[in-house]
Amino acid sequence: MEILTKRYWWLGLVFIGALVLPLVVGEFWVHVAIEILILGLFAVSFNMIFGNMGQLSFGHAAYYGVGAYATGLLMVRASVPLPICLAASMVAAGICALILGYFCVRLTGIYFAILTLAFGQLLYYIIFQWYSFTRGDDGLQGIIPPGALFSATYYYYFTLFIVTGALIAMWYVNESPFGYTMRAIRENADRTRFIGINVRRYMLINFVVAGMFAGRNWHQSGIPVFMTVIGGPLGFFGPMIGSIIYTFLMAFVTGFTEYWPLTIGLVIMFVVLFLPGGVLGLVEQKMKVFRSRDLETRGDRSAETGSS
Amino acid sequence: MDVSLLVAQSMSGLSRGMMLFLIASGLSLIFGVMNILNFAHASLWLVGAYFCYSFWHLMQNHGFGMWVSIPLAALVLAAIGWVIEVVLIRRVYERELPEQLLLTYAMVLILGDLIKLTWGVEDKIIVRPPLVDGPVFFYGIPFDSYFIFVISIGFFVAIGLWWFLKKTKYGHIVRAAVFSREMVSALGIPIPRIYTGVFVLGIFIAGLAGAVQAPVGSITLGMDMDMAIVVQAFCVVVIGGFGSLLGTLVGSIIVGEVYAFSILFWPQGALVLIFIVTAVILIVRPWGLFGTPMRV
Numbered sequence: 001m002e003i004l005t006k007r008y009w010w011l012g013l014v015f016i017g018a019l020v021l022p023l024v025v026g027e028f029w030v031h032v033a034i035e036i037l038i039l040g041l042f043a044v045s046f047n048m049i050f051g052n053m054g055q056l057s058f059g060h061a062a063y064y065g066v067g068a069y070a071t072g073l074l075m076v077r078a079s080v081p082l083p084i085c086l087a088a089s090m091v092a093a094g095i096c097a098l099i100l101g102y103f104c105v106r107l108t109g110i111y112f113a114i115l116t117l118a119f120g121q122l123l124y125y126i127i128f129q130w131y132s133f134t135r136g137d138d139g140l141q142g143i144i145p146p147g148a149l150f151s152a153t154y155y156y157y158f159t160l161f162i163v164t165g166a167l168i169a170m171w172y173v174n175e176s177p178f179g180y181t182m183r184a185i186r187e188n189a190d191r192t193r194f195i196g197i198n199v200r201r202y203m204l205i206n207f208v209v210a211g212m213f214a215g216r217n218w219h220q221s222g223i224p225v226f227m228t229v230i231g232g233p234l235g236f237f238g239p240m241i242g243s244i245i246y247t248f249l250m251a252f253v254t255g256f257t258e259y260w261p262l263t264i265g266l267v268i269m270f271v272v273l274f275l276p277g278g279v280l281g282l283v284e285q286k287m288k289v290f291r292s293r294d295l296e297t298r299g300d301r302s303a304e305t306g307s308s
Numbered sequence: 309m310d311v312s313l314l315v316a317q318s319m320s321g322l323s324r325g326m327m328l329f330l331i332a333s334g335l336s337l338i339f340g341v342m343n344i345l346n347f348a349h350a351s352l353w354l355v356g357a358y359f360c361y362s363f364w365h366l367m368q369n370h371g372f373g374m375w376v377s378i379p380l381a382a383l384v385l386a387a388i389g390w391v392i393e394v395v396l397i398r399r400v401y402e403r404e405l406p407e408q409l410l411l412t413y414a415m416v417l418i419l420g421d422l423i424k425l426t427w428g429v430e431d432k433i434i435v436r437p438p439l440v441d442g443p444v445f446f447y448g449i450p451f452d453s454y455f456i457f458v459i460s461i462g463f464f465v466a467i468g469l470w471w472f473l474k475k476t477k478y479g480h481i482v483r484a485a486v487f488s489r490e491m492v493s494a495l496g497i498p499i500p501r502i503y504t505g506v507f508v509l510g511i512f513i514a515g516l517a518g519a520v521q522a523p524v525g526s527i528t529l530g531m532d533m534d535m536a537i538v539v540q541a542f543c544v545v546v547i548g549g550f551g552s553l554l555g556t557l558v559g560s561i562i563v564g565e566v567y568a569f570s571i572l573f574w575p576q577g578a579l580v581l582i583f584i585v586t587a588v589i590l591i592v593r594p595w596g597l598f599g600t601p602m603r604v
Contacts, residue, residue, distance in 0.1 A: 056406040103591050109405055110345055114542050115590045121539060122583040125576075229410055259425070265417030272411045273399055 018160055022153045030152045032251050037163045039223060040243030044170060044236070046224035051233045052179065054186035055108060056225070058117035062100070063093040065127060086162070096123075167240075174236055226264060229271055232278025241279055312449045317568050323455035325564020326462025330517030331537065332544040332556050333469060334510030340486045340551035341506045344397060344408050348415035350538035351423075352511050356385045356518025357527045358423060361432045364522075374437050378519040385515020386508050393507040398500065416534055434523040454524060461520050465513060466557055473553065482506060486551055540579075543586040549599020558597060 022030050042064055049057045070092035074080040080088070100119045107115055173179055223246070224239070231242025246264075253263050275282055335349045363377035392415070400408050440457045443450035473479040485492045485502050493499045521527075544563050548555025563582055570578040589596060 050406065054406075056409060103587070107590065107594055110339075111546075111590060111594050113345075113405075113409060114546055115587060117539060118543070118583045118586050118590070122580060122587070125580050125583075225410065225413075259421045261417035262421035262425075265414040265421070268410055268414040269396070269418070272403075272407050272414065273396075276403075276407065 015164070022156050027152050030156050032247055034152070034156050034159050036243050036247045037159045039227065039247060040240040041163045041166055043224040043227035043231070043239035043243050044167065047228045047233055047236075047239045048170065048174075050225075050228055051238075052174070052182040052186060055112045056116075057104075058113055058120055058225075062120045062123040063097055065123065066096045067093040069127060171236060226268055228278075229268060230278055232280030232282075232284075234277060235280045235284070238278055238280040245279065315449050316451065317572055318565060319451055319455055319459075321565035321568025322561065323452075323458045323564070324567055325561040326459045327517060327521055328537075328541060328544050328563055329462050329557055329560035330465055330513055330520070332541040332548075332560055333465065333553065334513040335538075335541050336545045336548075336550055336552075336556050337469075337482075338507055338510040339545070341482055342397075342401075342503050344400075345405075345412070345542075346510070347409065347412040347538060348392075348419060348534075349510070349514055350536075350541060351416050351419040351534040352385060352388065353514045353518040353521070353537065354423060354527070354534050355388070355419060356381050356515035357522040358427050358432065358518075359384050359515070360519035360522040361427075361434055361527055364434050368435070371437055374434060374523060378516065381519035381522075382512055382516035385518070386512035389508045389511025389515075390504065392511070393504045397507060398503075401500075401503070416538075420534055432522075432527040434527075436523045440523075458520055458524070461516070465516070466553070469513075469553055478505070536579075540582065543582050546586050546596055547589050549596025551600075552596065552598040555596050555598030 018033075021033055025033075046057065049055055067089040070089040071082075071085045074085045074088055075082070100116075104112055104115050104119070227242035227246045228239040229242070230245050231240065232238035249263070249267070250260060254260050257263070271278060277285065331350060331353055335346060338349075339345050359381035360374075360377045363380050364373045367373035367376060396411060396415070400411055436454060440454045442453060444453045444456065445451075471479075473483055481492065481497055481502060482505075485499065485506075489499055492502070540563060544559040545556060546559075547562060548557070548559030562585075566581055566585065567578050570581050574581075
């Protein structure tokens with residue numbers, strides 16, 4: 001725990017920074033920050049499948065959509081209060097992930113990617129064509145948040161609270177024996193199976209947990225993938241960093257050109273070809289070089305800093 | 309509902325299926341040999357359609373315009389495929405699957421915007437030459453003559469590919485590379501050159517398909533054409549089985565016909581039905597109808 005607090009002291013600084021942010025920037029940037037938080041949570045939950053399981057899920061937007069529609073429909077049609085809606089949306093996304101995951105975890109690699117893509121498209125078409133229930137491509141209008149959330153600042157704090165809570169919960173899942181088992185499966189599924197672990201069941205649980213956290217919050221399925229890749233899939237906070245870079249870049253670039261896909265396409269191409277670990281990977285690599293130099297000069301502190 | 313409508317609909321389904329075959333066969337070949345799933349395949353197909361339009365536009369006062377534009381566009385696409393393979397794909401041979409998928413997905417985004425920059429967003433229309441315009445009659449049932457042209461191109465390519473893979477020396481090498489690239493490499497055959505050749509061939513067929521598709525209706529980027537078509541081509545390859553030419557042909561015809569007939573009976577459900585069929589096949593028989601089971 002001591003090492004934990006030593007290594008992650010900067011998180012406290014980030015959190016304090018996030019708390020004072022609305023006091024120092026204008027309303028536009030508060031909206032950008034809300035976007036960063038929501039999409040960042042979405043990307044971190046996507047990375048539970050990509051980073052932990054080593055599988056590329058193209059259907060992750062489906063849970064995001066199911067969660068959003070569950071909240072929206074409950075509020076518009078049944079006037080259920082917001083906190084209950086949010087809990088219900090998690091359950092809805094979790095159930096959805098349970099059903100889809102039951103089939104998806106039977107496959108790996110390319111087949112996993114295609115099946116999640118097919119399921120994602122299926123849900124997309126159902127939601128957009130079931131006009132009487134979801135109002136199709138008109139979208140759900142008239143979702144009125146409780147009075148206090150009208151203000152950007154309050155909405156920001158509400159989002160920050162929810163996202164922080166979800167991140168802490170996911171962090172604990174990640175650092176639990178379950179999280180280690182998942183990473184063992186990623187590295188070598190056969191060996192993990194040999195020591196008596198039901199790989200499929202673990203993958204399914206992981207799938208459901210990841211789906212539930214995505215449901216908390218309809219976008220193109222690519223977004224969490226891009227954020228994760230830019231930030232770095234191997235660290236827990238990589239996707240969050242990716243979300244910050246992606247959202248800022250988008251707010252900046254779309255200001256003067258409509259060719260956003262071209263820009264992000266080139267960025268992704270650059271990252272895949274020259275920066276395989278993402279921004280976080282680059283930082284860690286540089287830190288490693290720095291640390292090893294540090295070790296050479298001091299020579300005796302290998303026990304504490306050696307592992308990373 | 310009379311017979312002629314059913315026959316006409318099945319012809320339109322067959323024509324759609326052959327178009328999907330042209331796209332999916334290259335996709336399947338590239339995946340089978342190089343183990344790379346090319347998300348950008350349908351984007352390149354669309355680029356082929358736009359090139360066909362541009363060539364036709366230059367020669368529109370001549371009757372032969374379209375007939376010359378189609379092979380020209382396919383050749384241009386083969387050249388583009390060569391550049392993409394040498395500059396980009398070659399760098400990720402040894403990488404993991406998600407990185408390869410991301411690279412080709414980034415190409416989808418880049419190509420989509422490059423099309424917008426080059427050809428604009430308005431629809432492009434090619435006027436068909438009289439030979440393939442209007443209906444032809446068989447036993448009093450009208451067929452769109454262009455559909456017959458599309459179907460025959462599809463069958464020619466299918467037979468050509470079959471002949472290439474089964475009867476020529478290079479085809480044997482390609483099939484051997486699917487089976488064991490180490491062994492092929494050990495026999496002194498340069499694997500990168502085989503990969504480049506296969507990629508160029510796949511993109512050439514995609515470009516040909518795009519050029520042939522161009523005069524069917526208007527060419528447009530709308531409705532996310534590139535992604536919609538590539539996902540359907542994935543479905544075809546999954547249903548037929550990766551690496552099986554016959555499977556790709558049968559899968560294309562199934563998807564084309566399912567689409568054509570559900571348009572008739574349940575218009576909104578056409579794509580939903582195709583995704584359900586694909587999901588079921590993936591779950592019960594992931595190697596597809598004609599593929600061979602592999603280690604999952």
